[in-house]
Amino acid sequence: xxxxxxxxxxxxxxxxxxxxxxxxxxxxxxxxxxxxxxxxxxxxxxxxxxxxxxxxxxxxxxxxxxxxxxxxxxxxxxxxxxxxxxxxxxxxxxxxxxxxxxxxxxxxx
Amino acid sequence: xxxxxxxxxxxxxxxxxxxxxxxxxxxxxxxxxxxxxxxxxxxxxxxxxxxxxxxxxxxxxxxxxxxxxxxxxxxxxxxxxxxxxxxxxxxxxxxxxxxxxxxxxxxxx
DNA sequence: ATATTATATCGCAATATTACGATTGTTATT
DNA sequence: AATAACAATCGTAATATTGCGATATAATAT
Numbered sequence: 394x395x396x397x398x399x400x401x402x403x404x405x406x407x408x409x410x411x412x413x414x415x416x417x418x419x420x421x422x423x424x425x426x427x428x429x430x431x432x433x434x435x436x437x438x439x440x441x442x443x444x445x446x447x448x449x450x451x452x453x454x455x456x457x458x459x460x461x462x463x464x465x466x467x468x469x470x471x472x473x474x475x476x477x478x479x480x481x482x483x484x485x486x487x488x489x490x491x492x493x494x495x496x497x498x499x500x501x502x
Numbered sequence: 503x504x505x506x507x508x509x510x511x512x513x514x515x516x517x518x519x520x521x522x523x524x525x526x527x528x529x530x531x532x533x534x535x536x537x538x539x540x541x542x543x544x545x546x547x548x549x550x551x552x553x554x555x556x557x558x559x560x561x562x563x564x565x566x567x568x569x570x571x572x573x574x575x576x577x578x579x580x581x582x583x584x585x586x587x588x589x590x591x592x593x594x595x596x597x598x599x600x601x602x603x604x605x606x607x608x609x610x611x
Numbered sequence: 612a613t614a615t616t617a618t619a620t621c622g623c624a625a626t627a628t629t630a631c632g633a634t635t636g637t638t639a640t641t
Numbered sequence: 642a643a644t645a646a647c648a649a650t651c652g653t654a655a656t657a658t659t660g661c662g663a664t665a666t667a668a669t670a671t
Contacts, residue, residue: 395625395659401553402528406535414526418629419511419519422600426515429603434610437647444510446631451649453629466611470638470647478606485601491531492594494538497587501543502575504629504655527659546617555661560619562659579617579668 409491412484415460420445420453425476428463434473518600521593524569529554529562534585537572543582 399407416422423443428435439454440447454474457463461480465472508516525531532552537544548563549556563583566572570589574581 395627397527397529397627397659398554399528402532406528406531409531410526410528413522413531417519417523417526418506419508419515420506420629422515422518423511426600426603440647445507447648448632448650449630452631455649464611467638467648470640470645472648473611475611476604476606481601481604481606488597488601491535492590492597494535495585495590497585497590502573502582502584504657506629506656529659549617556618557620557662558660561661564619576618576668579615579670581618 409487411460412487415456415462418453420450421457424450424453424457425462428474428476434466434468434475436468436473437471518596521569521571521596524565524571527562529559530566533559533562533566534571537583537585543575543577543584545577545582546580 402410416425420443424439427439427442439450443450445453454463454465458465461477462484463474464477465474467473511519525534529552533548536548536551548559552559554562563572563574567574567583570586571593572583573586574583576582
């Protein structure tokens, strides 16, 4: 027990859940917003801006990276991060499709 | 440690994260898809369809309910669930706003 | 009243997540 | 070569999540 039974769900359901999971933390939302806002790569400025320890931010960045949402390039002594456009589009499509599948037409409960 | 430092983030960031968190499990995606598909209230049919124990499903329903995504009405001996249109719309708006804030214009990394 | 059916809650074990100090690499500067 | 700056990883503690059996609750049916 204590471990998600992914094998009983469809790939689609597991994919959607994992995408939502990557977004399911305010620090990761904040990081993404910060990257988007600066409209370019962001190199190292995150630590100190967010109020979390360096190790913690690095861990969140790793999660965003392994979900494919961001990509990083080594730029001298620091690392630059930016949105991965391809995965972001996928995210928009999949999540939009999922949310859009509900047409709030029939009144019930 | 081990507890999310919500106080250092904005209400917006915490709201988004909590909505995403409610969606960050394949069972809860499956439940929502099932409710949406039947296009009406769904009463009790979930147990047996999903392959999870009744207690587990009840727990996931509770999480979806406390996130406001679904609402339940007692219908005799069983309970009927349906999407909460208001919160679903909010989710669509917030998510669209968040995802749409990235215009993949500038090539960087 | 008792039994039946459907759902919620409790209690527990296993696993995952969050956070951070300390350490380790890696590159640039002196 | 030594130092500085930055980021990743390790190790660990605290907390949260997941799953389920057992039990409790609530409404209907007999």
